[in-house]
Amino acid sequence: MTFSKSTSKKVFFSVLTALVLAQCAVPGIMIYVGCSLILFFVTFSTIWFMCKKPSDPTLDPAPLLPTTTSHKEKPTKSERLYYLDNLKIFLTIIVIFHHQTCSFVGAGWYFNIGNYTSSFQAFGNALLGMNQSYFMCVFFFISGYFTPTSFEKKGRELFLRDKFKRLGIPYMLFAYVLSLVLGTIYQSFAGHGATLNPTPNPGPLWFVGWLLVFNYAYACTDHSSPTIMPTPTPFQMLGWTFGLNILQFVLITFMGGTFAFMPLTLGSLPFDIMYFYGGCIAKRNKWLETGTEGGVIEIMDKHRKWIYAVIVGHSVYNISFCMYYQQTHVGEDYDDGYYMEKNNVYLGTCIFVGSWLFIALMLFAQLDIFRNHFNWTGKWSKILSGASYTAYIVHPFFVCTATGVFIKVYEATTGQHLVFEDGKTDSETVLESDAWLWGGWAVCSLVSIALTFFFSHWFRELCPGAKQIL
DSSP, rough: OOOOOHHHHHHOOOOOHHHHHHHHHHHEEEHHHHHHHHHHHHHHHHHHHHHHHOOOGGOSOOOOOOOOTTTOOOOOOOOHHHHHHHHHHHHHHHHHHHOOOOOOOTTSSSSSOOOOOOOHEEEEEEEOOOOHHHHHHHHHHHHHHHHHHHHHHHHHHHHHHHHHHIIIIHHHHHIIIIIHHHHHHHHHTTOOOOOOOOOOOOOHHHHHHHHHHHHHHTTTBBBOOOOOOOOOOOHHHHHHHHHHHHHHHEEEEEEEETTTTTOOOOTTTHHHHHHHHHHHHHHHTTTSSSSSSHHHHHHHHHHHHHHHHHHHHHHHHHHHHHHHHHHHHTTTSSOOOGGGGGTTTHHHHHHHHHHHHHHHHHHHEEEEEEEHOOOOHHHHHHHHHHHHHHHHHHHHHHHHHHHHHHHHHHHHHHHHOOOTTTTOOOOOOOOOOOHHHHHHHHHHHHHHHHHHHHHHHHHHHHHHTTTHOO
C-alpha cells in the first residue's frame, strides 16, 4: 500500500494525534494500550517479514529514484561522510554515560543510588537535562539521513525486510527475554532476590521500535516527487523548536511520562519526528555535503562563533545555577525530585530555555565539530562503529552491574548498608560523603563504557550470524 505524500502525512499524524489525545484523557489505560500496540506491530511485522519468501526485487513497485539535488547545487559526486559514523560512536558513549549518571542521581534508570539532595545530584541532573535535550534527536536525524539511500537501493519490500531483521529481532529479544534477565540482576543487587517480571519491556530499544514505525511510514509513502527544501538556518530552528518545546512540556504534563515505551521528557516525541523527517530531507537535498549552496557547512562558517558561545555559555550557567540552587535548598523536602520542585518558575524557565537552545543548536554544532575534526576512518573507528549498535542494546547490563559492584565495594569498605525498600530499586541511603558519589560515578562510567564496547565487538566477531543482524 502506497500513499501520496499529503495522504501519508494526514494518515500518520491523524493516528498519532488520536493516540496522544486519548492518552492525555485517560493516561492510566492508554499507556498500556500504546505499549501493547507497538509491541504487537514490531512482533507481528518482524515475524511476517522473516517468514515471508522474498519476492523478485525487479517486480518491487518501489520508486527507485536517485537522490534528488536542488537546482541551486552544483552537480557533485556523493561523498562518504565518515564523521557520521564517528558521531554515532560518540552518541552511543553518551547514552551509556547518561544512564550511568542516572544511576548515581537516584532516578531515571532501572537501578539507582543517591536518591537524596547532594552536590552530585545537582550536577548530574543539570548534565542529564542537557544530554536529554538533544542526543536521541540526533540519533533519529542520522537514521533518517541514511533512510532514502537504503530505500532506493533495495526497494520497498527488501528495505522493510532488512529493517525488521536488524531492528525487530533485537527489539523482540530484549523485550521478551533480556529484560527478564536484566531484572533479576538489578533486583538481586537491590536485595530483593532474583525475581522475574514477565511483562515485556524493550527498555532502551524503545528507540528501535519507533524507528521501525518511522521507516514503515516512509516506505508506505510515494517518493516519486522528492521534497526540495533549503537547509534551515539556526534562527529558523530556534523559531520552529520554540513552539514544539511548548508542546513537549504540555505532553510531559498530561501524558503520564511514557508513550509506547518512548520516555516523554526533554527533546522527545515532537522532536524525534521532526529530526527523523529532517534527516530524510537532508539526504535528498545534500544538506551535509561539500558544495551545497546554503548547506550546513556554509551555515556554520557564517554562524559558528555565536552558536558555540550560546551552547558553552548556557552549559556553564546551567550547571553553576543548579549547584548553587542545591546548596541554598539543602534540607528542604522535595516532592518528586530535584527538577520537580513545585512553584519555582525560575527553575522551570531555566529548564525550558536550556532544552530549547540545545534542541535547536546542538545538531549544527556536533555536525560541524565532527566534520572538521573527526571526518576520518581507521581501525579503531571501524571497530567502534561496528560495535555501536550492539553496545546500545547490551549497555544496561554493564551499567547496572557496575552500579551493583560499586555498592558491594562501598558496603565492604565503610560497613554501611544501602537500603532498598520493598519493591523499590532506588536507594535513599545517604552515603558517608558526596565524594563516594562523584568517584563511583566517574569510575563506573569509564568501566561500563569500556566493557560494553569490548563485549559488543567480540560478540559480533565470535557469535555466528551476529553481523548479519548487528
